[in-house]
Amino acid sequence: MSSSTVSPAPSLPPEASAKAGAPLTKKALTSDHPTWCPGCGDFAVLASFYKVLEKLQYKQENIVCFGGIGCSSRLPYFVNTYGGHYIHGRVLPFTVGITLGRDDLHVFAFGGDGDGFSIGGNHLVHTARKNPRMTYVIMDNSVYGLTKKQTSPTSPLGFKSKTDPWGALDQPINPMRTLINSGATFVARSHATQVNHMVEMMHKAALHDGFSVVEILSECVEFNDGAFDSSIPRKGGTWSTIELKKNDGSPEDAARHDPTDELAAFKLALEPWPGKFGLFYENKTRPTKNAVEQKLIANTREKTKNASDLELLSKTFARMR
Amino acid sequence: MSSSTVSPAPSLPPEASAKAGAPLTKKALTSDHPTWCPGCGDFAVLASFYKVLEKLQYKQENIVCFGGIGCSSRLPYFVNTYGGHYIHGRVLPFTVGITLGRDDLHVFAFGGDGDGFSIGGNHLVHTARKNPRMTYVIMDNSVYGLTKKQTSPTSPLGFKSKTDPWGALDQPINPMRTLINSGATFVARSHATQVNHMVEMMHKAALHDGFSVVEILSECVEFNDGAFDSSIPRKGGTWSTIELKKNDGSPEDAARHDPTDELAAFKLALEPWPGKFGLFYENKTRPTKNAVEQKLIANTREKTKNASDLELLSKTFARMR
Amino acid sequence: MSASASSSANTPSIPDVVIRLAGNSQDGIQAIGGFLARLAGRSDQEVMTYMTIPSTISGGPSIFQVRMGSGEILSAGDRADVLVAFYQHSYENHRASLRPGGVLLYDSDHVTPNPDDKEITAVGIPMTSATVEAVGGSSKEKGKNIYVLGLLTRMFDLDVPKLTQLIKERFGGKSEDIIRNALLAFDAGYAYPAEQLRYRLEKSTVAPGGRPQVTTDGNTALAYGLIAAGVRHGAAYPITPWSSIMETLRTELPKYGGLFVQCEDEIAAISTALGFSYGGNLAITGSSGPGLSLKMEALGWATMAEMPLIVINVQRGGPSTGMPTNIEQSDLMQAIYGSHGDAPRVVLAPKNVEDCFYLAMEAARIAREYSTPVIILSDQAIATRIEAFDEPDLPKLMVNLKPDTRPRDADYKSYPLDRITHHAPPGSLMASGKYPTVTGLEHDELGHPSASPAMHMKMMAKRREKIQALAAILPAPELAGDQSGEVLLIGWGCTYGPLREAMGRLRAAGAKVGHLQMRHLNPFSPGLAQTFNRYKHILVVEINDQGLYGYGQLATLLRATFCNPAIESITKTDGLTYKVSEIVEHVAKKIGLADTSIGMRKQSVLAMPVRN
Amino acid sequence: MSASASSSANTPSIPDVVIRLAGNSQDGIQAIGGFLARLAGRSDQEVMTYMTIPSTISGGPSIFQVRMGSGEILSAGDRADVLVAFYQHSYENHRASLRPGGVLLYDSDHVTPNPDDKEITAVGIPMTSATVEAVGGSSKEKGKNIYVLGLLTRMFDLDVPKLTQLIKERFGGKSEDIIRNALLAFDAGYAYPAEQLRYRLEKSTVAPGGRPQVTTDGNTALAYGLIAAGVRHGAAYPITPWSSIMETLRTELPKYGGLFVQCEDEIAAISTALGFSYGGNLAITGSSGPGLSLKMEALGWATMAEMPLIVINVQRGGPSTGMPTNIEQSDLMQAIYGSHGDAPRVVLAPKNVEDCFYLAMEAARIAREYSTPVIILSDQAIATRIEAFDEPDLPKLMVNLKPDTRPRDADYKSYPLDRITHHAPPGSLMASGKYPTVTGLEHDELGHPSASPAMHMKMMAKRREKIQALAAILPAPELAGDQSGEVLLIGWGCTYGPLREAMGRLRAAGAKVGHLQMRHLNPFSPGLAQTFNRYKHILVVEINDQGLYGYGQLATLLRATFCNPAIESITKTDGLTYKVSEIVEHVAKKIGLADTSIGMRKQSVLAMPVRN
Ligand SMILES: Cc1ncc(C[n+]2csc(CCOP(=O)(O)OP(=O)(O)O)c2C)c(N)n1
Ligand SMILES: Cc1ncc(C[n+]2csc(CCOP(=O)(O)OP(=O)(O)O)c2C)c(N)n1
Ligand code: SF4
Ligand code: SF4
Numbered sequence A, B: 001m002s003s004s005t006v007s008p009a010p011s012l013p014p015e016a017s018a019k020a021g022a023p024l025t026k027k028a029l030t031s032d033h034p035t036w037c038p039g040c041g042d043f044a045v046l047a048s049f050y051k052v053l054e055k056l057q058y059k060q061e062n063i064v065c066f067g068g069i070g071c072s073s074r075l076p077y078f079v080n081t082y083g084g085h086y087i088h089g090r091v092l093p094f095t096v097g098i099t100l101g102r103d104d105l106h107v108f109a110f111g112g113d114g115d116g117f118s119i120g121g122n123h124l125v126h127t128a129r130k131n132p133r134m135t136y137v138i139m140d141n142s143v144y145g146l147t148k149k150q151t152s153p154t155s156p157l158g159f160k161s162k163t164d165p166w167g168a169l170d171q172p173i174n175p176m177r178t179l180i181n182s183g184a185t186f187v188a189r190s191h192a193t194q195v196n197h198m199v200e201m202m203h204k205a206a207l208h209d210g211f212s213v214v215e216i217l218s219e220c221v222e223f224n225d226g227a228f229d230s231s232i233p234r235k236g237g238t239w240s241t242i243e244l245k246k247n248d249g250s251p252e253d254a255a256r257h258d259p260t261d262e263l264a265a266f267k268l269a270l271e272p273w274p275g276k277f278g279l280f281y282e283n284k285t286r287p288t289k290n291a292v293e294q295k296l297i298a299n300t301r302e303k304t305k306n307a308s309d310l311e312l313l314s315k316t317f318a319r320m321r
Numbered sequence C, D: 001m002s003a004s005a006s007s008s009a010n011t012p013s014i015p016d017v018v019i020r021l022a023g024n025s026q027d028g029i030q031a032i033g034g035f036l037a038r039l040a041g042r043s044d045q046e047v048m049t050y051m052t053i054p055s056t057i058s059g060g061p062s063i064f065q066v067r068m069g070s071g072e073i074l075s076a077g078d079r080a081d082v083l084v085a086f087y088q089h090s091y092e093n094h095r096a097s098l099r100p101g102g103v104l105l106y107d108s109d110h111v112t113p114n115p116d117d118k119e120i121t122a123v124g125i126p127m128t129s130a131t132v133e134a135v136g137g138s139s140k141e142k143g144k145n146i147y148v149l150g151l152l153t154r155m156f157d158l159d160v161p162k163l164t165q166l167i168k169e170r171f172g173g174k175s176e177d178i179i180r181n182a183l184l185a186f187d188a189g190y191a192y193p194a195e196q197l198r199y200r201l202e203k204s205t206v207a208p209g210g211r212p213q214v215t216t217d218g219n220t221a222l223a224y225g226l227i228a229a230g231v232r233h234g235a236a237y238p239i240t241p242w243s244s245i246m247e248t249l250r251t252e253l254p255k256y257g258g259l260f261v262q263c264e265d266e267i268a269a270i271s272t273a274l275g276f277s278y279g280g281n282l283a284i285t286g287s288s289g290p291g292l293s294l295k296m297e298a299l300g301w302a303t304m305a306e307m308p309l310i311v312i313n314v315q316r317g318g319p320s321t322g323m324p325t326n327i328e329q330s331d332l333m334q335a336i337y338g339s340h341g342d343a344p345r346v347v348l349a350p351k352n353v354e355d356c357f358y359l360a361m362e363a364a365r366i367a368r369e370y371s372t373p374v375i376i377l378s379d380q381a382i383a384t385r386i387e388a389f390d391e392p393d394l395p396k397l398m399v400n401l402k403p404d405t406r407p408r409d410a411d412y413k414s415y416p417l418d419r420i421t422h423h424a425p426p427g428s429l430m431a432s433g434k435y436p437t438v439t440g441l442e443h444d445e446l447g448h449p450s451a452s453p454a455m456h457m458k459m460m461a462k463r464r465e466k467i468q469a470l471a472a473i474l475p476a477p478e479l480a481g482d483q484s485g486e487v488l489l490i491g492w493g494c495t496y497g498p499l500r501e502a503m504g505r506l507r508a509a510g511a512k513v514g515h516l517q518m519r520h521l522n523p524f525s526p527g528l529a530q531t532f533n534r535y536k537h538i539l540v541v542e543i544n545d546q547g548l549y550g551y552g553q554l555a556t557l558l559r560a561t562f563c564n565p566a567i568e569s570i571t572k573t574d575g576l577t578y579k580v581s582e583i584v585e586h587v588a589k590k591i592g593l594a595d596t597s598i599g600m601r602k603q604s605v606l607a608m609p610v611r612n
C-alpha cells in the first residue's frame, strides 16, 4: 500500500433512511411461519432480530439475510427481506461476496454451532481477517439440531448424543476465544432467554463498521434440553453481564472491561462456564475489506486517469500487438 | 464418560527400539534428492529432521511421514520411511486416521503456511481439539512457493505478490496465536537457520504425548527472499529464544516463561515481529484421542465380557429376530 | 363389505394386507409399524414397509405403511387395505390411498369421515380417549399407537405372545411403569369389540430358509454387513439419511476393538478414513448427496494412490440440499465421474435391505483385492424401510482383518506394472531397505513422482485394467421372467420390488417381459450386450431426471456402452418410490398393451368373498 | 544443407519455420519465444507456440517451440527446422525432434554434438562467452537468450526495428542498464557471421483482417474476454495452470472499478463468487482439476438457486494431483456430472487462444440470459501457448453490466414456472412487498422451500428445459473439409489445430475427411445426428483415457446421446498435445490408408531447393 494516494475511508453502513410514511415494522418483516419445534430458542432470536431491524429502519430492499444449513440457518426464511439459504458451513464466504460487491446493502449471516464452528470453521477465521462489513449471528445450541442430535464442536465433554452415546469425548472449542482469536473486530455473546440483551448486542453489531459476530446461546429443546439453565436465573442459574469501562476515572472503573483490550477479552473468554455475556471485544480502527478494496480501486482509477472501460481494454490490446 | 471403569492410560509413543546392530542413520534415511531450489530453507528442516530421527532411533518401518501439497509438503519424499503426499490442506485428518488406527507408529505430518493455515486451517483446529498422538511441522515461508508467489495467510501486510502486486491487503494470521488457541498440546516455533534449535524443538515435539506442532520460519529464496532476516543475526537481525521456567525459586525465574500457562503463551505470541522462538505452550495432562478411544474400547469390551466378534454380531442379529 | 362371520372357523383368510398408518411424526406410528414388521419377521412372513419423514423440523404429518403376509412381498403396496387415521388431515390426505372395499379405522375423537363414502368400510374408534382411559394417569394419549397395535392384532389374528414379547424387549431398558402402560394400552385395543373386523393372514408359502428371519432397515443392514466384512474403522460427518449408519458404527465398533471418528466435515472424514486404510485398516466413510460432492477430490486421490476404501452414499433428493427426506437415484453419474481426471472406481447398488448386508461384504472384498475405492449407492427408501430376511450365516461369512505387516521381499514395489497393487502398511519391514511412497501425483512403480509421458500412460492403464479385470469375473445379474421377448425391465437400487411385481403383472397380461436389477454399476457385469439383444425394448426405470437428451443416468451409461438404440428410459423425480402401477402403465403404453389391470388388486382383500 | 546463397536476392524463401529452443527454465527461452511470437503477430504472420514447464520446483530442462510464417498455422509443428541447444542434455534430448536437413544451433561453450551426424547442419556458436563478452560486467550470461534472438533475427531476416521496439517495451519498466544490456546482446547475436544461414519468411497469404494482430496466450485471452463481457467480480484460490487468470484479473479489475478476491480455498472462492452474482454482479471463479472437485457442492447450489456464474477449469493431467504441468482433457464428465443430483449446467470449450476471448464473452452472455452456471473447460496447452490473431473489435463487443435494481412488479416471482428465472438483486423494490428467497432446497415459484412431489417434478423440468431451450438456438459447429464421406474427425479444446492439419493431410492422401471441433459440450448444438449420419467413421480424438469400455469422455457422451455405433475413440494420456502425425496414423490404420506421409514435410524447409 506504499503507493496509496487516496486515504482509507470508513465503510460505514449507508445512512439509515426510512421510506416516507412506511416505517419498517415487524408486520412487514414477517414472512413464512417458523418451522422450529415449539419452545426452540431460535424463536426468541428471530423476535429480537425483528426488533433490531425496526430500530435500524434500513430500507427493506437493502437488507439481506442468509443462512447456512441447520435449524438456526433457516431463520432468513422467516424474515421478509432479500435472502435465503446457502450450503452447509459456507454462508460467510457467500455473504462476503454480497457485501464486497454491493456497498449499499446491509448483510446479515445466520447459522448454528455446527455450521459455523465445525464445517465452516475456517471460513470464520479467514472472513474475520478480511474484516468485511457485515454481521454474523451464531445460534449456539451445542448440538446438531437439524440432523437430530449428534455431538457438535461446542457440545461439552460428556454430552450424550447419537454419535457419543457414552458422552462426548473430544474437547469442545470455546466460541468466544475462537472468535477473538479469529480477528473479528466485534465479538459479543448473548442468550436467547434475554431479549433486551440480544437486541442490544445485535443492534451494536449491525452498526459496527466491520465484521461483527454475536454468539447467542439458544436452547434446542428437542435434543439439548436444559443445556443453558446455568445462565437462566429462573432456572437457578446466574446471568452475568460484562460491564464496560466508562473511562470516568472512578475506582470502580478499573475493574470494568475495556473491549478494545484483546488480552482482557481473551481472559474473559477463559472464565469457567457459563461465563459472562456482553461485548467481549471491539476494534474500531482496523479498516474494513470494503474500504481497503474501494481505496485500491480509487487509487488505481486515479492512475488510469479515470479512463473508460473501452479505453482501458483497447490500450491493453494495443500492448499485445 | 460417567460409566468408565478402565482409567485413561497415557498413549506414550512405543518404546524406541533400535534394530540390533543397525542404528538408524542419516544414510539409511536418505531417499530421493530434494527438488527444492538451491538455498531453500526447507533443506535445513530436512537435515534437522534426519538428526531428530537419528536421536529417536525408532524402528525405521514404524515411522510415517506425510505431506500436504506445496514445496514444503514434498519433504516426505526425501525421507526413507513410510510416507507420501496427500492432497492440499488435508494432511492432518489423513494422519489422524493413521495414528488412531495404529498405535504402534510414529506419525509426522509436514506442510506449508498455505497448506496448513489457508485451505487446511479448519483441520488444524479440529485435529488439535482431538489431541491425537502425532507431530506436525509447518514450514512457514509466508508465501505460496509451489504455485510461484501468491499471498499466503502469513504474508505480512504490504507483501508484494502476484495476487497483490501493490502489497498484501488482508491482515495475516498470527501462527503462534492460532496454534495456541487451537488447543494443540505442544506449540513451538523455530527457524530454518538454527539447526540445533530446530532439532531440539522437533525432538521434544516427537516425544510429546499428544498433538505437537512446530512452526519453522523457512525462507523461500525464490519468492520471498530475506523475509526472515530480522531474526538472523548474521543479517543484522535478533535471534531471541524463550527461556523456560526452572522453578528454582531464583528471582530470575519469575521472568522466565511457564509453557503450561496458556495466557502467558498467548501474550508471548502477541509480541511484535519477529518475536521469540522456542516452546510457547505445552499441556501434558490432557489425554490423547488415542488414549481416550482406547479406553472407550477397553470399557466397552469389558462390558461385552470380551465376547468374540462372531458372538457379538450373532447376538445383534438375534435381537433383530 | 362382505366379510361378516365372527367365529374363527369362518374368519376370511387373506394372503397379505397393506396397512397405512397416518398421523403426525410424534405419534409413534413408526413404532407400530416396526412392531408389525418384526412380528411378521418372527412369524416367517414376508414384510416390507414404507415411511415418509416430514421435512420440517418440528414434526408434522407422517405415514408408515406396512405390507405383510405370505408370498414374496416386493413392495410396500401401491394402495392400502387398512388406513388408520389419527387426525382429520390424515384422513383427508390418505383416503384416496385406500382400495375399494378397504377398511378405514379412524380416531373418532379427532376425525369425522365423509358419511356418503360407501366405497369403504369406515369404523370409528375413540382411540385417544380409550387410551387415556386404559392407561390413565400422566402418560395421557402417549400409548395411542400401542392401542392401535392391539386393535390390529385382534383384527388380523396376530400372535399375541410374540407381540407382547416384542413390546417388552422394546421398552426393556425403561421403567416398569412404561412397560405396564404399554401392555395396558395393547390389551385395551385388543379388547375393542369390532367383531365384523376379523381376518386371518395365510401362512407363508415361501419355503423358510431353515434360518430364522431377521427384520431391519437398510442402513442397519449396511452397517452390520461392514462389521461382518471385518471393517473396524471409519470416519464421517452427519447428514440425513446417512447418519444412522455412522451412529450405529460409532456405537458398535468399539465392541469389536474398532473405532469410528466423527469429523469436522466430509473432507476430513474421507481423509481420516483413507488414513485408516493406509495404516492397513480397511475403512469406511459415507454421507448423502452434498457430502459426497465434498469427497470428490479425496476420492480421486484414493484412485491414484490405489487405496482401498468403502464409501457409502445414501442418496436423497437433489440437486444441492434438494429434498433431504425424499428418495432419488440421481448420484450415479457423480459416483462414477465426479472426480476430476480419469479416476476409475467401483460402484455398487443394493437392491433391497437384505442385499445391503451382502453388498457391504462384497464391497469390502473388492476394495481389498483390487486396492480401490468402492462406492455403495444406497438410497433413502432402502435406508429407512424395514424388511424381513433370513438371518445371515455369520459363522460362514464373517471376515477377520488385521493390518498385514509381514516383512516384504527385496523386489517389493507399491505400484508394480504387472500386478495389482497391494500396499504394505507401515510396520512392514522392507528387505530392500527402501520404504514405499504413496502419492496423488503420477508415480513410478516405487511410488516416486514421475512426469514421464510413458509412465503416465502405463499407470493410467494399470488403474483401468484392474477394474476391467474385476468386471470380467463379476456374476451376471439375475435375469427374472422371460429370458427373451418384448421388454427387458432394468433397474437399480430401491426399484427392485416394484419392477419385479410389475414384471409379474405384465406377464400375467400376456407380455413377454424380463427383469434385471443391476447391482454392479461400474464396472458392468459381463454378458449384458447379449442379454439386451434378446429383447425388443430395454426400458431402464430410474428415479431421476430424464436429462437433456431424454435419458436417465443408468440409461445414459448403458447407451454409451452398448450403443443399443432399444435402450430407453422411464424416469420420474417426484421424490417417491415407484408404484407398481406407474411402471405397468408406462410399459403398457410403450408396447400397446390395452388391459394393464390384469393381476392388479383393484378391490381390497378385505372385501373379497370368503375363501375358506 | 542445400541453401547457400548469401546475397539477399538469392536468399531462399520459406513458407514457415519451426524453431525449438531447448535449455533450462532459468534461461529465458520463454522470453525469446515470446518475442518471436509477438513479432510474427506484428508482421501479420501466423504463429503458434508450445512449451513445457518442468514439474520440479527448482527449474530443470524446459523447451519453447515457436512456429511462424505465412499460411494458416494450426499447430506448433510435430518436428523442428531449427533446434537451439543450450546444454548437452538439450542437444541429446531434442536432436530427434529436428527434421532431416534442419539446423542445429548449439552453444559451443556447453555442447559437443555427435560429429558423425550428417543428416542435419550443426552450427556451433559460443553463445555463453559471446554474450558475456558483449554485455560484460555483472549481468554475465543473463542475456544469452537475447543473443540467440539476435542470431535468429539475422538468420530469418526478421524485422529489426520491430524487435528492438519489443525489447524496449518488455524491459520498459526496468533500469536503462537492463535495456542497454539487452540491446547489446541482441546486436552481438545479430552480428554473428554465419552467412550460410540466411532465409526469408514468405509474407502471409492469409488476408489480413483489416485489424492489427495481437499475440497472447490462452489464459490472458480468457481474462480479457471476461473483462470485455462486463465481468467485474471474481474470487479464486491459486493453482497451476489456472493461477495466471486470477493474477491478471486481480490486477486488472480494480482499473475497471471491479474486484477479485483471493480466498482461503476453492469452496470459499466459488461461494464468494456466487455472493457477487447474487448481488447482481455476474462473477467468475476458476481453478484446475483438484480445485474443481472442491467446487462441486456449491456448483449444485448454483444450478438449484439458478444463479449465473462463470467457472473456468484450466485442465491439467489427472487424476488427483496427477501431472500438474501437463495437458489432459479428462475433466469433461466432471464438468457435466460432477455434482450430486441432476444438476444441469452449461459446458463450453475454446478451440484455440483467440477462441478463449470469444467463448468467455459467450459464457457470460449465457450465464446471464439463462441464469445458470457456465463452465469453460480450457486446458494447459491453450492456457500457456502463444498465438497471434486479429485484435477484437472492442467498441462493438464490449458489454457494460450493472446490477439491475429497478423496482419489480407485484407479480414478480423468482422462480416462475413459465419463464426463465431472472433474479432481482437486493436493492430492487418489490411492489408486492414480498421479498424473494433463494435456496438450494427445492422450492416453489417464490423461492420458498417445498417438498411437494409435483413441485419437484416441475422445477426439475424448469431447470432442464431452459438448457434445452439454449441448445435449440446454439450455432451448429463449423464443419470443415468433406461434408460427407469416410471419416468425421471430432475434437474439443486444444486438439483443434492438429486435427485440422491432420484432416488436410488425410484429404491430400485421397481420403474423404471432415473435421468438426465441438465448442458446446453441454448441451450439444443441434443437427449433430444428421451430420454424423453422413460419415462412415466418426472418430472422436481426445487427450484422455479410453475408459473401461474403450471410449474417451466426449465419445462416451456422443454415443449415449446418438447411439451411433460409428462413433469411436482415439485417445492418449501421455500428457502431451497431439502431433499431427499421431492422428493421421490412427485414422490411416482405421480406414486402411497406406501412404500417410502425403502432405507431411519430411525434410526441413531449410533443406529445400531455393524456390525464388
Ligand atoms: C455438506 C453437508 N454436510 C452435512 C449436512 C447435514 N447437516 C445439515 S444441518 C447440520 C448441522 C446442524 O447443526 P448446527 O449447524 O449446529 O445447526 P442447528 O440445527 O443445531 O441449529 C448438518 C450436519 C449438510 N446439509 N450438508
Ligand atoms: C485443491 C488444491 N488447490 C490448490 C492447489 C495448488 N497449490 C499447490 S501448493 C499450494 C500452496 C503452496 O503454499 P504452501 O502451502 O505455503 O507451501 P510452499 O510451497 O510455500 O512450501 C497451492 C495453492 C492444489 N494442489 N490443490
Ligand atoms: S431440533 Fe432443536 S434447534 Fe431444531 S428447531 Fe427443534 S428445538 Fe430448535
Ligand atoms: S519456490 Fe521457494 S519454497 Fe519452493 S523450493 Fe524454491 S525456495 Fe523453496
Ligand SMILES: [Mg+2]
Residues within 6 Å of the ligand: A070, A112, A113, A114, A139, A140, A141, A142, A143, A144, A145, A152
Ligand atoms: Mg447447533
Ligand SMILES: [Mg+2]
Residues within 6 Å of the ligand: B070, B112, B113, B114, B139, B140, B141, B142, B143, B144, B145, B152
Ligand atoms: Mg508457503
